[in-house]
Amino acid sequence: MKCAVIGGGAAGFFCAITLAEENKNAEVIIFDSGNQFLRKVKISGGGRCNVTHACFDPRELVKKYPRGQKELLGAFYTWQPKDTVEWFRNRGVQTKTEEDGRMFPVSDQSQSIIDCLKGEAKRLGIDLKKGMAVKSIVHKNSQFKLLFSDGKIEEFQKVCFAIGSMKSSTLAKSLQELGHPIQSLAPSLFAFDIKDDELTKLAGISVKDVSVRILPKGDFQEGPLLITHRGLSGPAILKLSAWEARKLLEMNYQFSIEINWLGNQKESDLRNSFAEFRIQKGQQFVKTKIFEKLPRRLWESILAKVKIDPDLQWAQLPKKTESL
Ligand SMILES: Cc1cc2nc3c(=O)[nH]c(=O)nc-3n(C[C@H](O)[C@H](O)[C@H](O)COP(=O)(O)OP(=O)(O)OC[C@H]3O[C@@H](n4cnc5c(N)ncnc54)[C@H](O)[C@@H]3O)c2cc1C
Known part of the structure; x- marks a missing residue:
């Protein structure tokens, strides 16, 4: 069985490794449009890779996700942080848990995760091809035909797309033609630019426990907040941007916020x-x-x-x- 995994990020590697482990006769190839595999893993968690979170109850875990909770619950009963920890431990990467529940490799180096994923791919004979961008896909006679940006066409029996986000509209269109719904993107996890000299002159100030919400009726998000020379940042703001991502896009990023500098004090x-x-x-x-x-x-x-x-x-x- 010839299988193509499109995208050489964390998801693509994990998919390809699992596929090769469970199908000994499968020929698995990872294609990536870039010239470096696992590029995002390298910079993740400030170079330490926050590989998972010490929350081992799927019902609790889904509460930490702004969207898709219903869909994720089933997935988390199949695979959850405990499985991730065990998966890496069985492959020689020990993890540690920090006070806030975040889990990192004991080396504090994202390279440990990269080495593990690449090592597993090599052990299983997975072929890695970089500089190969998929432009479109068609399904014909039980085969998937992939068209690459250099004009090459290759055929596979199974194809998995793990390309992070959908940037190419021709690719999105061909996937839609195969019956896949495509969700539109909304930016998430960003700081707020606020034009207010009285605020930005306080740049550098951070407060440990604030709660913030979008007015008039948003839900409060809590955590540390940082005043920057451009506005507001820090975990509380990043969390707010993630939970309200779709609403903020609809509001064209023109909105008012309420900050309780004393956390949840009434x-x-x-x-x-x-x-x-x-x-x-x-x-x-x-x-x-x-x-x-x-x-x-x-x-x-x-x-x-x-x-x-x-x-x-x-x-x-x-x-x-x-x-x-
Ligand atoms: C600064 C930063 C820090 C982060 N820190 C953490 C953290 O500590 N912990 C955590 O869990 N998450 C973290 N994240 C998020 C995490 O990195 C991503 O969620 C994760 O890497 C996504 O993996 P992925 O495989 O889905 O996508 P990606 O890593 O984006 O991989 C997709 C790959 O597909 C390739 N591709 C795209 N289109 C095509 C195409 N048409 N043909 C071929 N190839 C294509 C791309 O080149 C890319 O290599 C962080 C993200 C950033 C930006």
Whole structure:
């Protein structure tokens, strides 16, 4: 059986290896349009490759995915992080778990993952062909004909596309003709550009636990947030961009967000804290850093934004300013 795997990334290698392991008579070839296999794996996880996550209950695991939860649940009952850990361990790559559940190779080098995948491909006799972009596919007489960008045509009995994302419209069209639905793409995991000098002059400030949401009714995402010279970034923002990816695209990236700099602390709790400050810290200046989590520069900027004189004492603060 002649099998082609299109795309020499993590998915393509894993598919080709599994295919070759389970079908000893299969001739498996990986084609990649680029000149380097597993290029993305190399840079993944800041060069360490966050290979999986220590979450071993499929029902919990799907909750971490912004879309496709229903479809993924079945897949996770077939293959889940425990299987990934075991798969690599059986092939000589030990993993370790960090405090937040992320799992990396003990070497802290994505190269360990690359070496493992390439080593397995070699052991199983998988042919690797780079610089070969597939332009289109047709199915005729029980054979798949692949047309490559250099004009070459090759025939296979089985073909798997693992090309990351669909950029070529001719290829998308030929796959649609074979009956595959193609989902349109939406950018995800990006930082927010915000034109607001008052915000960007605070570049460099990071707050550990904030919650952010798209107004008016988005769900809150939590995590660290970083103010950059272009706007906002950090895990909370990246998470928000992933969960709201489709909505943000629909809004043409013009939207308002709400940031709770104190994580999930409620407005009513904050009002109570302010009332206590008036009594217990009445002599203290409002500008004094009062919230352990908030950097002083950010607190001063919030006071300026709501026009509260930072040199007032808590006891002198007019009661109505608590609502600002
Ligand atoms: C900076 C960064 C850090 C990341 N960190 C992590 C991390 O730590 N952990 C994690 O799990 N994920 C991480 N990711 C995401 C992860 O890298 C990807 O989800 C994963 O590599 C996707 O693998 P893939 O095989 O599906 O696609 P890809 O790696 O994109 O591979 C697809 C391959 O197909 C080839 N191709 C495309 N079109 C054609 C064609 N027509 N013909 C032939 N070949 C074609 C491409 O050249 C490419 O090599 C990170 C991503 C980035 C960008």
